[in-house]
């Protein structure tokens with residue numbers, strides 16, 4: 001991350017004007033765009049709304065417009081603020097701007113100094129400069145993730161004498177978050193039912209706010225809210241940014257909440273040049289406060305706004321598009337719009353019923369291999385699911401089949417214990433007031449500091465208004481603490497002193513300081529659950545590599561910047577588009593992306609629509625429509641092939657049970673889909689399988705065959721046709737197996 005001084009915005013600079021205007025001709029930028037897209041790219045000053053369905057080129061228009069603004073309209077890169085929803089999208093945009101306007105080598109990867117990022121990264125960046133105007137905070141603030149938040153809430157619930165089993169931290173945490181984000185609304189909405197439970201929640205919230213301030217810590221919601229607070233009350237600061245950003249662009253505007261809406265308004269308050277684009281049908285974050293009105297009311301909010309609609313889809317085949325349109329047309333709360341494509345009709349959408357999650361996972365793996373066998377790449381494929389727990393079975397099947405894959409959730413990596421420990425230690429180095437981090441690592445590796453001693457220290461600190469780390473420095477802090485714990489805490493105090501040295505260092509060097517302060521072998525050994533320490537040691541290495549990479553990319557960022565980047569890693573971050581691996585991710589994480597082959601797993605009535613989402617919604621019908629949009633987003637990621645699977649029996653945390661196919665499956669148009677359920681499998685066994693054609697040519701029930709791995713066997717059943725043709729074979733050595741004929745390479749022996 002770069003730390004350009006705000007002054008650049010106002011100081012005349014040799015770089016302002018149109019860098020490389022000659023190099024990038026207008027016609028080159030506009031090449032291949034349709035009329036509506038051109039209109040949007042070239043639109044003049046003032047507010048501009050682009051509403052359009054998936055795959056119609058909204059994101060492409062936004063990036064091209066940025067390039068156009070810089071190369072043709074004399075806007076300097078740093079006068080542009082572009083906000084997207086994922087870090088990955090931001091990265092892509094930066095690279096594109098880099099390509100169009102090649103920056104000096106040292107500046108590469110930063111989009112020529114333009115501010116391209118997510119709401120959270122922009123706000124973190126602004127706060128690092130401006131947070132001093134808010135009392136009690138310094139620019140060394142820590143960023144707490146949801147896990148940290150819940151830990152703190154749990155402690156508070158206990159401190160206040162409530163039962164943590166009755167008042168669960170995640171529940172209170174979401175409640176607090178929802179309330180905070182509502183505060184961004186200007187319609188005076190109040191969330192209150194006056195219940196006893198609410199009194200408890202309110203008490204916890206108050207304490208939570210206090211404790212966060214004491215720790216100089218912000219949670220994810222605070223990042224945005226603090227900037228809003230500064231902009232609302234310190235107009236001097238607000239105006240500096242508003243003047244600086246001559247052009248503001250926001251992608252995926254349908255998913256902005258009220259706080260984000262107001263931030264955008266501030267950013268655009270001076271020049272009024274605001275471009276937003278989005279698709280109301282793809283709004284999938286209502287549960288996080290996203291408000292579809294932001295896009296629907298745009299023309300009212302920004303009088304004189306120009307609106308451009310894009311109607312041609314460039315992403316998906318005709319059949320996939322038909323399926324998507326048919327599903328979404330069941331939502332009542334929407335404006336009707338139909339996308340068309342000039343492309344091919346393509347293959348039918350394949351819907352497969354599976355016995356259970358393992359069967360489903362094998363099926364998906366088989367279809368992916370079939371895609372590759374037909375000349376595709378693993379990197380073209382994505383497997384999408386509603387809930388994270390579906391991932392395990394899919395991973396297992398892919399591993400078994402030696403299909404390379406990647407879980408698209410940067411979060412996963414950072415959720416590992418060893419990484420969280422290291423992050424906590426780094427956070428303490430920068431911000432010793434961070435009690436949540438302190439509590440996490442005070443006993444890592446074990447120093448004999450038990451809950452009682454820790455509670456005594458916490459109490460001591462609270463009474464004096466000190467952080468726990470500072471309290472340790474007080475002469476009488478350990479008076480009431482005995483034995484090993486006393487020694488352990490003294491030892492940790494020593495470690496903290498060493499850590500303080502890391503404060504102003506480069507990220508990788510800071511990490512080395514942390515590792516030196518740790519007895520690494522003992523620390524890793526303590527985490528060993530019987531599977532050895534090699535994996536964790538490798539993760540530590542990987543983390544070290546991230547840190548060096550960060551230092552190289554952002555020499556000015558140091559530990560502070562690195563921690564910020566780590567804290568902001570969102571779901572889609574680990575995603576590297578060019579790696580030839582299958583991508584696994586939740587439906588929420590897939591927005592904006594596209595793949596030649598998409599499999600959507602677990603399309604069952606409990607999972608999609610997600611039962612809990614529907615149960616917890618104020619209005620179940622609204623939730624069912626939101627879940628349908630999620631399915632729609634998933635379907636519209638596919639360019640060429642779409643596979644939808646469901647099971648009849650699934651294992652949940654509490655045990656397995658029969659499940660029903662999703663109601664949304666009935667909305668898929670018959671003509672566009674090809675179903676392979678048990679009945680179809682049987683029917684096909686009787687009729688549809690054509691032994692004269694395709695992969696199964698020459699095979700018949702009863703034939704003796706040879707398989708390269710499984711050896712000799714006898715065909716018991718043949719089902720499916722074309723790419724779905726499969727055989728059940730009873731192998732002499734391995735028993736009964738079902739194989740896709742596409743690449744099973746069965747050789748007939750009895751002729």
Ligand SMILES: Nc1ncnc2c1ncn2[C@@H]1O[C@H](COP(=O)(O)OP(=O)(O)OP(=O)(O)O)[C@@H](O)[C@H]1O
Nearest residue numbers: 032033034053054055056057058059060314315592
């Ligand atoms: N005029 C065009 N000619 C050819 N391909 C195009 C054109 N416009 C866009 N595309 C391609 O279509 C695909 C979808 O574009 P893009 O991702 O910008 O759509 P989007 O509207 O942002 O979709 P989503 O709503 O899913 O985010 C991309 O591969 C893009 O390069």
Ligand SMILES: [Mg+2]
Nearest residue numbers: 058059060592
């Ligand atoms: Mg897009």
